[in-house]
Amino acid sequence: MDGTKQLVLTVLLAMFLIAVGTAGYMVIEGWTLMDALYMTGITLTTVGYGEVRPMSQPGRVFTLVLIFLGGGFFFYVVGNVIQFLVEGRIRLVLGRRKLDKQISRLKDHYIVCGYGRMGRALCRFLAQKQLDVVVIEQNPDLVPVMDKDGILYVVGEASEESNLLKAGIDNARAFMTVLGKDAANVFLILIARRLNPGLFVVARANQNETINTLYAAGADKVVSPFGIGARRMAHAVIRPTVIHFLELAFADENTDIHMEEFPVAASSSLVDKTVLEAGVRQNLNLIILAMKKADGSMAFNPSATTRIEAGDTLIAVGEKRSLSQLEKLLNV
Numbered sequence: 001m002d003g004t005k006q007l008v009l010t011v012l013l014a015m016f017l018i019a020v021g022t023a024g025y026m027v028i029e030g031w032t033l034m035d036a037l038y039m040t041g042i043t044l045t046t047v048g049y050g051e052v053r054p055m056s057q058p059g060r061v062f063t064l065v066l067i068f069l070g071g072g073f074f075f076y077v078v079g080n081v082i083q084f085l086v087e088g089r090i091r092l093v094l095g096r097r098k099l100d101k102q103i104s105r106l107k108d109h110y111i112v113c114g115y116g117r118m119g120r121a122l123c124r125f126l127a128q129k130q131l132d133v134v135v136i137e138q139n140p141d142l143v144p145v146m147d148k149d150g151i152l153y154v155v156g157e158a159s160e161e162s163n164l165l166k167a168g169i170d171n172a173r174a175f176m177t178v179l180g181k182d183a184a185n186v187f188l189i190l191i192a193r194r195l196n197p198g199l200f201v202v203a204r205a206n207q208n209e210t211i212n213t214l215y216a217a218g219a220d221k222v223v224s225p226f227g228i229g230a231r232r233m234a235h236a237v238i239r240p241t242v243i244h245f246l247e248l249a250f251a252d253e254n255t256d257i258h259m260e261e262f263p264v265a266a267s268s269s270l271v272d273k274t275v276l277e278a279g280v281r282q283n284l285n286l287i288i289l290a291m292k293k294a295d296g297s298m299a300f301n302p303s304a305t306t307r308i309e310a311g312d313t314l315i316a317v318g319e320k321r322s323l324s325q326l327e328k329l330l331n332v
Contacts, residue, residue: 109171121143264308272307
């Protein structure tokens with residue numbers, strides 16, 4: 001029985017006892033409504049006041065019954081309060097242990113520091129991509145929101161190493177800090193880099209002046225929401241068709257066109273084949289927009305004779321089903 005039902009049941013039971021007691025005194029002793037209600041109140045609460053009027057033998061028996069009922073009702077209420085507190089604490093402890101166990105099993109997951117408006121939107125997008133996410137959030141008031149969103153989380157300061165270790169930073173693939181203060185983001189990058197040098201780190205820049213500082217601290221990518229938003233609005237006016245194409249390619253909904261990137265595994269059957277020999281265009285009806293080589297150089301619109309090598313990253317556009325087939329080919 002939940003807390004609301006218990007509260008309703010307690011109120012109804014109290015009203016029932018008061019009504020029975022009042023009616024009993026009025027019938028047995030012939031008292032007025034006020035005298036009967038007053039006697040019922042002092043009897044159920046066992047305050048120890050004297051009888052309002054001389055009472056007959058049946059009235060005293062009825063009073064004894066009310067005293068026992070009042071005592072039972074008191075212990076019932078106390079028991080419900082204790083049960084609520086104990087069960088709530090147990091649920092909290094068991095829930096935290098369950099979260100810790102789920103987090104400890106993760107590998108190659110994504111850690112997000114901050115669950116404000118930007119952090120929540122970021123986690124929602126990653127979850128849509130079926131990626132494992134762990135949030136570190138210092139505000140306990142956001143716990144119900146994270147529970148509702150089904151997000152794994154650690155409550156506490158992200159700058160504390162113990163919380164980063166609880167979030168599984170040793171086994172994480174990427175680390176994203178989206179806090180509202182650039183100084184806090186710089187500090188987090190330094191700690192994350194020390195705990196896991198191989199992390200891919202993305203940081204939010206709240207001011208353009210701190211972008212270089214965030215890179216210097218060790219960020220692989222720095223994103224300025226205000227700068228991106230301004231450029232996006234400008235391009236929407238200058239290049240509306242291009243923006244419409246990119247919106248379709250990056251849409252989360254079931255559209256006919258998608259854009260994805262896929263790393264080329266050393267075991268892939270397409271390694272050492274040219275783009276033409278791989279048959280990406282002919283067999284999968286995909287367009288390879290660019291190919292990032294292992295040394296970091298980018299080849300845009302690679303020719304049919306460009307060879308696919310292990311460690312490359314292909315950026316392709318096409319139907320989602322075809323992109324999934326290409327991903328399998330590049331990983332097998």
